[in-house]
Amino acid sequence: MKLAFNLAYKNLMGAGLRTWLNAGVLSFAFIVIIFYNGLIDGWNQQAKIDGINWEYGHGHLVNNNYDTYNAFSIQDGHEELADSKQENLTPVLIQQGNLYPSGRMMSILIKGIDPKQKILRLPTQLLNESNAQIPIIIGERMAESAKIKIGDEVLLRWRDKNGTYDATTVAVAGVFETTVPFVDGGQIWMSIDKLREMTLLQNRTTYFVANEQYEQTQIDGWRFENQEYLMREQTKLINAKKVGGSILYIVLMTLGLLAIFDTQVLSIFRRQKEIGTYIALGMTRWQVVRMFTAEGGMYSVFATVLGAIYGIPILWYLSKTGISFGAIGGDMGGEMGIIMAEKMYPIYGIGLILGTILVVILSATIVSFLPARKIARMNPVEALKGKIS
Numbered sequence: 001m002k003l004a005f006n007l008a009y010k011n012l013m014g015a016g017l018r019t020w021l022n023a024g025v026l027s028f029a030f031i032v033i034i035f036y037n038g039l040i041d042g043w044n045q046q047a048k049i050d051g052i053n054w055e056y057g058h059g060h061l062v063n064n065n066y067d068t069y070n071a072f073s074i075q076d077g078h079e080e081l082a083d084s085k086q087e088n089l090t091p092v093l094i095q096q097g098n099l100y101p102s103g104r105m106m107s108i109l110i111k112g113i114d115p116k117q118k119i120l121r122l123p124t125q126l127l128n129e130s131n132a133q134i135p136i137i138i139g140e141r142m143a144e145s146a147k148i149k150i151g152d153e154v155l156l157r158w159r160d161k162n163g164t165y166d167a168t169t170v171a172v173a174g175v176f177e178t179t180v181p182f183v184d185g186g187q188i189w190m191s192i193d194k195l196r197e198m199t200l201l202q203n204r205t206t207y208f209v210a211n212e213q214y215e216q217t218q219i220d221g222w223r224f225e226n227q228e229y230l231m232r233e234q235t236k237l238i239n240a241k242k243v244g245g246s247i248l249y250i251v252l253m254t255l256g257l258l259a260i261f262d263t264q265v266l267s268i269f270r271r272q273k274e275i276g277t278y279i280a281l282g283m284t285r286w287q288v289v290r291m292f293t294a295e296g297g298m299y300s301v302f303a304t305v306l307g308a309i310y311g312i313p314i315l316w317y318l319s320k321t322g323i324s325f326g327a328i329g330g331d332m333g334g335e336m337g338i339i340m341a342e343k344m345y346p347i348y349g350i351g352l353i354l355g356t357i358l359v360v361i362l363s364a365t366i367v368s369f370l371p372a373r374k375i376a377r378m379n380p381v382e383a384l385k386g387k388i389s
Contacts, residue, residue: 050339054122079221086208140178181339
């Protein structure tokens with residue numbers, strides 16, 4: 001086997017530019033596969049962190065009557081929970097309402113939360129710092145769509161538990177920036193005590209946000225949704241993107257492997273006398289097959305080395321500076337209802353790199369073995385004459 005590798009190495013070095021062209025094409029596919037997967041993994045990791053910091057916390061304790069995807073469940077999707085069971089939980093009450101900025105009507109969700117909470121990154125402390133009678137905080141997307149800013153007052157209408165409509169003026173105490181559209185678009189945040197007072201829903205809560213000290217227990221009328229469950233839609237999207245990206249991998253890998261396959265076929269055709277000489281000198285046919293297979297598989301080794309030379313600096317730079325999508329990234333994420341930052345930082349795990357190297361080496365070796373099998377059927381006498389057997 002050592003002899004096969006030595007001969008394969010010398011043959012490849014002797015081929016000169018042809019060897020490095022094949023290795024270059026394969027190394028490009030190698031780098032693109034690592035980059036794309038690293039970008040998707042970075043997006044996934046960043047989305048999880050932002051989702052936990054801004055919305056999910058360490059899970060939600062949700063009232064059984066409330067369904068996130070059913071707006072009609074908001075009216076009755078709340079219950080009272082004993083204070084003794086609210087340890088390490090922050091209550092959130094959701095109600096429907098209408099906002100009237102500049103005479104326009106906007107259907108919104110009114111979300112009440114404890115201004116003193118520390119679980120989520122929402123700047124709820126601004127609700128206590130404001131001198132307004134009913135202060136609210138909103139996200140940048142909401143501020144842009146409603147054309148309102150900090151200090152503006154706007155008319156809010158809602159319906160209490162008896163079905164009676166009421167209205168008052170609320171003041172914008174703060175505008176926050178976030179990549180999580182579920183706490184921004186089409187909603188406002190206010191003190192939960194004030195919202196309970198306005199809707200006559202004393203001590204009622206739609207769901208609780210748990211902190212890291214919360215211990216899950218079975219509570220009648222409530223269900224606990226952990227982080228994995230809350231992130232399920234984002235996870236499905238990430239997995240779909242990875243599957244879609246595999247088409248790109250297949251195209252690039254096919255180009256690189258096709259070049260190796262063609263080179264091996266041409267090499268076997270042109271080097272029949274050499275093959276016959278090897279057999280005449282005592283090498284078995286399968287030893288020669290292994291030599292040509294090793295020769296083709298060595299392209300992948302050269303591709304790995306070549307890819308490392310120019311790929312490591314590029315991938316390291318992108319992982320440090322990130323890839324900016326500008327405002328388009330955040331806006332597109334908000335429109336699609338997914339967590340997507342304006343700048344993404346790829347993550348290249350050791351498993352991703354080693355797995356990609358293994359795939360490239362195995363693929364190149366298999367592709368090299370396919371034409372090399374012909375050697376096992378060659379007649380050594382005719383091979384010495386340069387004739388195809």
